Amino acid sequence: MTIIESRVDSEIDILTLQLQQLIRVPSVSAKKQSTVMECAKLVSEIMIKSGIKSEILTFDDNSEQIPPIVYGEVRSKSNPNGKTILFYNHYDVQPPEPIELWDDDPFSGKIDGNFIFGRGASDDKGELITRIKAVEYFLKEVGDVPCNVKFIVEGEEEIGSSHLQEYLTKYRKKFHCDAVIWEFGYIDEHERPIISLGMKGLLCVELNVKCANADLHSSLAVLVENPAWRIVHALKTIRDENGTILIKNWHNDIRDFLPEELDCIKQEDFDISDFKKNYELTKIFNENDIEKIKKASVGGVTSNISGLLSGYIDEGSKTVLPSTAMAKLDFRLVPNMIPQKQFQLLREHLYKNGFKDIELKFLSGEPACRIPVDNEFVKLVESCAIEEYGKVVKSISSAGTGPMWYFNKILQCPCVSIGCTYKYSRIHSPNEFARIDLIKRTTNCIGNIIEKFGDSKK
Ligand SMILES: [Zn+2]
Numbered sequence: 471m472t473i474i475e476s477r478v479d480s481e482i483d484i485l486t487l488q489l490q491q492l493i494r495v496p497s498v499s500a501k502k503q504s505t506v507m508e509c510a511k512l513v514s515e516i517m518i519k520s521g522i523k524s525e526i527l528t529f530d531d532n533s534e535q536i537p538p539i540v541y542g543e544v545r546s547k548s549n550p551n552g553k554t555i556l557f558y559n560h561y562d563v564q565p566p567e568p569i570e571l572w573d574d575d576p577f578s579g580k581i582d583g584n585f586i587f588g589r590g591a592s593d594d595k596g597e598l599i600t601r602i603k604a605v606e607y608f609l610k611e612v613g614d615v616p617c618n619v620k621f622i623v624e625g626e627e628e629i630g631s632s633h634l635q636e637y638l639t640k641y642r643k644k645f646h647c648d649a650v651i652w653e654f655g656y657i658d659e660h661e662r663p664i665i666s667l668g669m670k671g672l673l674c675v676e677l678n679v680k681c682a683n684a685d686l687h688s689s690l691a692v693l694v695e696n697p698a699w700r701i702v703h704a705l706k707t708i709r710d711e712n713g714t715i716l717i718k719n720w721h722n723d724i725r726d727f728l729p730e731e732l733d734c735i736k737q738e739d740f741d742i743s744d745f746k747k748n749y750e751l752t753k754i755f756n757e758n759d760i761e762k763i764k765k766a767s768v769g770g771v772t773s774n775i776s777g778l779l780s781g782y783i784d785e786g787s788k789t790v791l792p793s794t795a796m797a798k799l800d801f802r803l804v805p806n807m808i809p810q811k812q813f814q815l816l817r818e819h820l821y822k823n824g825f826k827d828i829e830l831k832f833l834s835g836e837p838a839c840r841i842p843v844d845n846e847f848v849k850l851v852e853s854c855a856i857e858e859y860g861k862v863v864k865s866i867s868s869a870g871t872g873p874m875w876y877f878n879k880i881l882q883c884p885c886v887s888i889g890c891t892y893k894y895s896r897i898h899s900p901n902e903f904a905r906i907d908l909i910k911r912t913t914n915c916i917g918n919i920i921e922k923f924g925d926s927k928k
Contacts (some may be wrong), residue, residue, distance in 0.1 A: 485603050485913070486586060486906055488516055490579035492561070492595040493588035499537060499562035499629045506537050506625055509561045513540045513598070513623050520606035522621065527641060529633055536633055537562065537625025541644070544605060544619045546924065554618035555923050556647035558877065558885070559598040560627030563590035564898045571900035585903045593897040594653050596904035597889045597912075598623060601651065604916035616924025620647055627653065630834050631873040638880040649847040650877050651919065655889025657908050658863060659744065663855045663915070666887035667848060668768075668840030668867035669874040671803030673812050674776075674833040677701060680794045688789040697795035698780035704825045705797060708816075709773040713755050715801075717819040720771070723806040727769060730843040731866045735764050738863055748894055768867040772802040798833075802871065809835025839874035839885070840867055847884045850926065854918035855888060858911055888915065 497509035510526055517524040522542040529536040540561065546552060566576030566589045574580050576589045586596070601621070608615045622645060626632050638645060656664045681697040709715050727735065740763055746754065756762040780795035782788035803812060813832050820828055841848060843866065855862040874885045890912035896902045 485599060485909065486581060489586060489591070489595055489599045489904070489909070490581065490588075492516070492599070493579035493586070493590050494577055496566075496577045497562045497590070497625065498565050499626050500565050502535065506562060510538050510540050510623075510625055513561050514542075516599075517542045517602060517621065520602050521609035522602065522605055522619075524621075527637070529637065539625070539637055539641075540621070540623040541641075542602075542619075542621030542623070544609065544615050546616060546618050547614045549617060549924055552617050553649070553923055553926060554620060554647040555920060556620040556622060556645065556650045556881070556883075557601040558650055559601060559621070559623045559653045560594045560625065561598065561623050562625045562628050563593070563595075564628050566900075568900065573901055576900075576902075581906075584906050586906060587901060587903045589902055591902050591904040592654075592891040592895040593902070594627065596909055597654050597891065600890050600909055600913040600916055603913045604920060607913075607917055608920065616921045618647075619920065620645065627872070630836070631876075632834075634873045635876045635880070638876055642880060645881055647881060647883055649883050649923065650881065650885040651851075651916070652872070652874065652885050652887035653889075654891050655887045655912075656891050656893050657859075657889075657905075657912075658893050659741070660861075661859065662861045662863050663859050663888055663912070664863045664865050665848070665851055665855060666865045666868045667843065667845075668805070669838060669870060669872045670867060671805075671807060671809060671838035671875070672834070672836045672871040673801040673803060673809040674835070675799050675801075675813065675816065676831040676833055677704065677797045677799070678794065678829040678831070679704075679796075679827060682791075682793040685793050686791040688791045691791050694791060696791055698792060700825075700828065701778070701780070701795040701797050704820060704823070704828055705775065705799075707819070707823045707825075708799075713772065715771060715773050717815055718822075719815055720812065723808070723811070724771070724804055725806055727765070727866075728843075731769075734843060734864050734866050735761075735768060738764055738768075738865055740764055740767070767869045768865055769804050770802070771804055771807075772800075774800050774802075776800050802869075803838050804867075805838045805840045807838065809837060836871055836873060837875040838867070838871075839878050841878070841884045841886065845884045846926070847923075848886055850922050851886045851888055851919055854915055854922055857918055858915040888912070888919075 495505050495509040497506045514524040522544050524542045527539045527541050579588045605619050679697045679700045681695050777798035781792035782790050817830055877885050890908040892905050
C-alpha cells in the first residue's frame with residue numbers, strides 16, 4: 471500500500487501543517503506550563519478531525535497538576551472481534567534550553583525544504599502524527615479500519631512517565647489490546663528503520679554529604695574533611711575508568727544473551743568514526759572491539775554521574791571549604807534487574823566502603839523490558855518495514871529507557887518500536903528537526919502494519 475502517493479498534494483500538506491501546529495504549543499512537562507494541557511486538547515482535536523473517537527483521561531478529579539492522557543479509539547466495523555493495535559505516544563517535550571543555541575524560536579515549527587524544526591518535531595510529535603495519519607487514511611479512503619485501533623498519548627514521558635503505571639492499571643480494561651507500537655523508532659544513516667524490541671531499565675539516585683553546619687575558611691582543610699572530596703572518593707569506588715561497575719553482586723541477575731539475540735547484534739552495525747565525528751568525541755570505550763560496543767549498546771549496564779554540586783563555581787576564586795556536596799547518578803539496567811534491589815546493593819556498597827555518612831536517596835526506578843525476537847508481532851512489523859524501506863535493522867533493545875515494562879506486564883502484550891526519527895535529528899538538543907520524507911514513509915509503514923494486523927488471526 472502507498473498511502474502518501476495515493477493522496478493529493480494538498481493532503482500531504484495537512485500532515486506537515488498539523489505537525490507544525492503541534493510543535494507551536496510548548497508542552498514542556500518539566501515546567502508544568504498550562505500549555506501542556508493546551509497541547510493535550512489539540513491532540514484530541516486532531517484525532518477527532520481525523521475520524522478517531524477521542525477523550526481526555528484525567529488521573530483523578532482533584533489532580534489538575536498531573537497531565538492527562540489523550541485517549542483515542544476506532545473500532546473496526548468489518549472486523550470488530552479481530553485484533554486491537556495500540557499506539558503509545560507522548561505530547562510533552564523536553565525543555566528547549568539553551569535557547570541561545572537555536573537558530574530560530576524553538577517552537578516555530580519552521581519548515582525548510584524537507585525539514586521541519588522545533589522542540590518535539592521528532593520526539594514525539596512527528597511520530598504521533600504518523601500514527602494518526604495512517605489511521606485517518608483508512609477512515610477517509612476506505613471508511614473503516616482493518617483492525618481495532620487505540621491510542622494512549624501521555625504528557626509526562628519526558629519527566630519519567632511518573633503516573634503511567636497508575637493510568638495503565640486504572641484504565642487496564644479500556645486499554646486492552648493485542649500489541650503496542652512504541653512511541654519512537656530511529657532511521658539510521660543508511661535510511662534503514664531500526665525496529666527495537668526493548669528498553670533498558672533505569673535507577674536514579676542522589677548522594678548527599680554534609681561535613682559542617684556552614685561553609686568554612688579553606689585553611690581549615692588541615693582539620694576538616696571536604697564534602698566534595700568525600701563524594702569524589704565514594705564515586706570512585708562505584709565504577710572504574712573503563713566504565714565497569716564495581717559494586718558487589720551488581721551483575722548477578724543479568725542473563726546471558728540468547729542465540730537469536732546474538733544473531734541480531736551481529737547484524738547491527740555501528741560506525742565508530744561516524745559516531746565520534748557527530749559528537750566530536752576523541753575516544754570511546756572499547757574502541758577497538760566493535761562486538762563489545764554493539765553488545766554494550768543493547769545490553770550493557772552503566773553508572774553515569776548526571777550532576778555534581780558543591781562549593782564556589784562563579785568567576786575567580788574563593789578559598790572556601792563547602793559544607794555540603796551532592797551528586798546525582800543514573801544507572802541503566804537490563805532485563806531481570808530490579809531497580810529497588812540494585813539500590814539496596816548500592817547502599818550496602820557505600821556502607822561497606824566506609825561511606826555511612828553519605829545520605830543515599832532513591833529518586834526513581836524503572837525495570838528493563840525485552841520482547842522475544844521470534845514473537846509473531848515482531849515478524850509482522852519487520853515485514854511491513856521491509857515493504858516500505860526495502861531493508862531493516864532489528865535491535866533487541868534501545869540503549870535508552872522507557873515505560874515498556876509496564877505495558878508488557880499490565881496490558882500483557884508485545885511492544886515494538888518503529889518510527890520516523892532520523893538518527894541525528896538532535897532530539898533533546900537545540901535545533902531539533904524531523905525529516906518530512908521519513909514522516910511520510912513511516913506513515914505508509916504504520917498503515918501497512920494496521921492492514922496486516924487486521925488480517926492476522928486472533
Ligand atoms: Zn524524548
